[in-house]
Structure formats: structure tokens, C-alpha cells
Amino acid sequence: MSIHPSVVVHPSAELAPDVSIGPYSVIGPNVVIGQGCRLESHVIIDSHTTIGDNCQIRQGAVLGGPPQDHKYKGERSFLIIGDRNIIREFVTIHRATGEGEATRIGNDNMIMAYCHIGHNALLGSGITMANQVGISGHCLVEDRVVFGGILGIHQFVRIGKLAMIGGMSKVVTDVPPFMLVDGRPSKVDNLNVLGLRRAGIPPKVRTGLKQAFRLLYRSGLNLSQGIEAAYNEVDPSEERDYLLEFLSNIRRGHAGRQNDPSGPKAP
Numbered sequence: 001m002s003i004h005p006s007v008v009v010h011p012s013a014e015l016a017p018d019v020s021i022g023p024y025s026v027i028g029p030n031v032v033i034g035q036g037c038r039l040e041s042h043v044i045i046d047s048h049t050t051i052g053d054n055c056q057i058r059q060g061a062v063l064g065g066p067p068q069d070h071k072y073k074g075e076r077s078f079l080i081i082g083d084r085n086i087i088r089e090f091v092t093i094h095r096a097t098g099e100g101e102a103t104r105i106g107n108d109n110m111i112m113a114y115c116h117i118g119h120n121a122l123l124g125s126g127i128t129m130a131n132q133v134g135i136s137g138h139c140l141v142e143d144r145v146v147f148g149g150i151l152g153i154h155q156f157v158r159i160g161k162l163a164m165i166g167g168m169s170k171v172v173t174d175v176p177p178f179m180l181v182d183g184r185p186s187k188v189d190n191l192n193v194l195g196l197r198r199a200g201i202p203p204k205v206r207t208g209l210k211q212a213f214r215l216l217y218r219s220g221l222n223l224s225q226g227i228e229a230a231y232n233e234v235d236p237s238e239e240r241d242y243l244l245e246f247l248s249n250i251r252r253g254h255a256g257r258q259n260d261p262s263g264p265k266a267p
Contacts, residue, residue, distance in 0.1 A: 001019055003015075003019070004022055004023040007024070008027065010031065012031075013028070013032070014031070015027070016034050016036070017035075019035075019038075020038045020039065022040040022041035028044075028046045028049070029048075031050070031051075031064070033045070033051045034051055034052045035053045036055075037053070037056075039057045045064055046064035046065045046066070047064060049078070050079070051063070051081045055085045058088045058091075059090070060090040061087050061090060061091045063093050065094050067095055067118070067120075069097045078101070079094070079095045080102050080103070080105070082105060082108075082109075082125070083107045085108065085110075086109070086111065088115075089113040091115050091116070092115075093105065093117040103120055104121075104122050106125035109127045111129045112131045112133075114131055115132065115134070118137035119138075120138045121135055121136075122140045124145075124161070125144075127141060127143070127144065129147045130167065131149045132149055133147045134153065136152075136155035136156075138155050138259065139153055140158040141159045143162070144199060145161065145163050145175075146163075150167055150168050151169045155260075156254075157172070157259075158246075158259050160177025160178070160242075160246050162178050162195045162199055163176065163180075163192065164180050169182055169184060170183075171185075171186045172186075172256070176243060176246055178191060178195070190213070191209060191210055193210075204235070208234045209239060227244050
């Protein structure tokens with residue numbers, strides 16, 4: 001264990017034997033930090049935060065701070081971060097609102113400088129966030145999503161796996177999986193063919209997703225018609241069904257956000 005003399009560690013914190021912590025960092029109460037983690041200088045880990053193994057946390061990051069939410073009244077909530085995450089300079093990730101609730105980050109994510117992840121957000125694994133991405137509360141980001149820099153995500157947005165969002169976008173509705181999205185407000189621009197290829201999606205499935213993309217976004221059909229046409233015309237696959245189910249669920253939420261509870265539920 002390598003801990004600089006200026007570091008403040010709360011007596012209730014649990015640190016793995018090989019943790020490294022740089023100058024002027026503060027480790028709060030009920031914090032757990034796993035094996036092989038390296039924290040640089042001026043890092044603050046607030047209460048009830050768990051960090052997995054082999055994470056790298058750079059200067060000035062603040063993890064586990066109280067949520068920026070008027071509903072928060074000091075109840076006990078959590079931030080849980082998985083393994084092998086790289087969290088760069090001045091990133092902020094907040095605990096959840098609600099007794100016993102948690103903000104969760106998966107494994108193998110790259111979160112670049114000045115990003116913010118809000119309360120109750122759920123992030124999967126293999127995600128890349130370029131500088132200054134802001135993710136609002138209650139968002140769900142699935143595996144292997146790529147964010148360009150300087151963009152904002154509205155609360156309750158769900159982003160499907162292997163989507164890619166262009167820099168400086170304004171995302172106020174759910175982002176379907178496998179798609180390239182860009183703009184203010186953001187819109188589906190194309191299929192993330194390169195991301196699908198890198199993920200090892202078989203050529204036959206990629207061809208089917210291309211056909212589904214054309215039916216959904218280039219045929220002039222409305223969403224319901226496009227979903228029905230894709231079910232009828234595209235060869236079945238796990239990826240096809242996941243995409244079409246994702247799009248069908250959007251109607252259950254509010255303003256194009258399937259997890260937003262403020263709107264009436266579809267039957």
C-alpha cells in the first residue's frame with residue numbers, strides 16, 4: 001500500500017493492501033476500494049462508495065458525492081463502480097437518490113476528463129466517454145456505447161448497446177442500439193457498421209440490421225409500420241429482436257424515453 005502522508009482516510013474505509021493514493025486525497029466513511037487501484041492527487045471518494053479492482057482515478061475526480069436532486073433528503077444511498085475502469089481528471093459521479101438506491105458503473109469503461117454521471121444512472125461495460133459528457137439522473141447506458149465530446153443526455157434516456165453518439169449532440173430521446181446518432185436534437189443518422197464489425201457481429205446479422213435500418217429510417221414508414229415490416233422481412237436474430245423490442249418499448253414512456261415515468265403507459 002502506498003498512501004501519501006497528506007491523505008485523509010476515514011477509519012471505516014476498507015482499502016485493499018496494494019492500493020495507491022496520491023497527495024491531498026480524501027477517502028470518506030464506508031468506502032471500499034479494491035485491489036490494484038491507483039488514485040492520483042486531490043481525489044475525493046465520498047461516503048458509501050465501492051470501487052472494484054484495478055481502477056485508475058486521475059487528479060481531481062469526485063466520486064460518490066450527494067446527488068444534485070431536490071428530492072434528496074440525506075437518505076443512505078450508494079455508488080458502485082466495477083473493475084478496470086479509467087476515470088480521468090475532474091470527473092464527477094454521484095450517489096443515488098432514494099433510500100438504499102445506487103448509481104452503478106460496470107467494468108472496463110473509459111470516462112474522460114470533466115465528464116459527469118448523475119444520480120441513479122446505470123452504466124454497463126466497455127463504454128467510452130470523451131471529454132465533457134454530461135449524463136443526467138436515471139439514465140441507462142448499455143454496453144459498448146461510444147460518446148463524442150461535449151454532449152448532454154436528458155434524464156431517463158436509455159441508450160442501447162453499441163450505439164455511437166456524435167460530439168456536441170443534444171440527446172433528449174432514447175438512442176436505439178447499433179445506431180449512429182448526431183445533432184441538436186439528435187437523430188439517427190446511420191447504422192454503426194464499424195462498431196458492429198469490431199464487436200464480432202456476424203456478417204449475416206449485420207446485413208439484416210442494415211435492412212432493418214432502411215425499413216425503419218429510410219422507407220417513409222412510421223415507427224410502428226417500420227417495426228412490423230422489419231419483423232416480417234428481416235431474417236430473425238437476437239440482435240434484430242433486441243433492436244425492435246427496444247423501439248417498441250419507447251411508446252411506454254414519455255417524450256420518446258421508455259424509462260421516463262412521467263407519461264402514460266401504453267397498453
